[in-house]
Amino acid sequence: MKQVVEQIELIEEEVIELRREFHQYPELGFEEERTSRRVSDYLSNLNLEVERLSGTGVVGLLDCGVGPTIGLRADMDALPITEQTEVSYSSKIDGVMHACGHDGHTAILLGVAKVLTKLQDKIRGKIKFVFQPAEEGPGGALPLIEAGALIKPQVDNIFALHITNKLPTGVVGLQKKVVSAAADEIDLIVKGKSGHASTPQDGIDAIVTASQVINALQTINSRKISPYQKAVINLGTIKGGYRRNVIADKVKVTGTIRTTDPELRDSLPTMIERIVSGVTASQGGDYQLDYRKGYPVLINSTKLVEDLENTISQIPYLEQLKFLELPSMGAEDFAYYLQQVPGLFFRLGAADINSNYYPAHHPKFNFDEDALKIGVALFIYITLQRIKDNPTVF
Ligand SMILES: [Zn+2]
Ligand SMILES: [Zn+2]
Structure with a gap:
């Protein structure tokens, strides 16, 4: 000693x-x-x-x-x-x-x-x-x-x-x-169809669709996982649109997904993609989702x-x-x-x-x-x- x-x-x-x-x-x-x-x-x-x-x-x-x-x-x-x-x-x-x-x-x-x-x-x-x-x-x-x-x-x-x-x-x-925690990353592109603001029936509004996706993703914590588990789903950036009277055809959202439970971590990509896919489809839109695993x-x-x-x-x-x-x-x-x-x-x-x-x-x-x-x-x-x-x- x-x-x-x-x-x-x-x-x-x-x-x-x-x-x-x-x-x-x-x-x-x-x-x-x-x-x-x-x-x-x-x-x-x-x-x-x-x-x-x-x-x-x-x-x-x-x-x-x-x-x-x-x-x-x-x-x-x-x-x-x-x-x-x-x-x-x-x-x-x-x-x-x-x-x-x-x-x-x-x-x-x-x-x-x-x-x-x-x-x-x-x-x-x-x-x-x-x-x-x-x-x-x-x-x-x-x-x-x-x-x-x-x-x-x-x-x-x-x-x-x-x-x-x-x-x-x-x-x-x-x-x-x-x-x-584990920290994973998502890059999401919500795709719609552009058009004039005066004719919404001819476009697919990516901004409205993205807002629905964002809200729906926050229900994962309240409705999709056990009250004893927890995940951080932080969508930190959102970019989209051209001008006030144009229907946006594309919105990009990025975020970090964190959890201290390895099993929950493995199930989150499927949960997130199901919501993204379902909500965008309900609006007639499409999406591209890149889910990258970070530190475990x-x-x-x-x-x-x-x-x-x-x-x-x-x-x-x-x-x-x-x-x-x-x-x-x-x-x-x-x-x-x-x-x-x-x-x-x-x-x-x-x-x-x-x-x-x-x-x-x-x-x-x-x-x-x-x-x-x-x-x-x-x-x-x-x-x-x-x-x-x-x-x-x-
Ligand atoms: Zn540091
Ligand atoms: Zn450090």
Whole structure:
């Protein structure tokens, strides 16, 4: 225990510096060239086996012989937001900002790699450090997994964390099962027939038809699914028509469909298409529906939650493990990893209660850097806990 804490103390400043460096040079999804080079150089300097996967992805392997393989994942991408903080290390890239804390995730995981490298004579197993592009979209997890991030060696468990200002520093949030929703997308074109407003009998009004479709889709929640289930059906844009005295022949509607229930998710495309098809047919119109599956439901391993529950108090700096009752309706592509292997996704509290803080994706977003050390300790602790031969390390 003492040795681990000493190592974490030694690395704390370096993790903060790394985070500030990443913060100054934010890069958008699949464009993380500088970040990924920095990460792979850092891991190579630690003598890890380093592989570049699916463009800007980096996977480092610390091989300490026979034993379980633990995966730890960080996302590296930033957002197309112009930073409005006044910190000395604010973004040097116009219109791009680390407004979701992924700079912190990347720095934490590099710190973890360094500490675990120092402790390697106590480890029996392998640790895979997965640095992933494009979590904010279009999604870096799936291509990384398809490129083999979870095999050779096969990962037994994988863990990730996300910095959050919804919890104070010192608190880690954890859902016992469902963490976040699946987020799918629809693009709908309602087709009618154009004509002069004075002769409605000769046209098919796509605007009236689209409005009926939109209202009917909202009856899915109230009439088509169990009161114990819920879906978000948000139609966020609608475009159509030419001028006030022309019957519109086309309306385009786009939306996001979210649910935390994988079975309900699978049944929604059919439910939605049936309504779209029936309502447009009733008006003599037609439609084109593109339903795209996005990130799946993120589900923590209940077994791993139980394992952790009994021993969490040993993690240094951590004041409280808070079980979060409700899942988030946001989406997170770590879900793809947990479809393959059991794992956990943590919320790392990083709100400094003594200062103003802003939510993720806000141009003034920042977080309390004292949380970085807690993230490092959390990852190290969980990893060592899974490497069963070493109960004495802590
Ligand atoms: Zn985000
Ligand atoms: Zn994020």
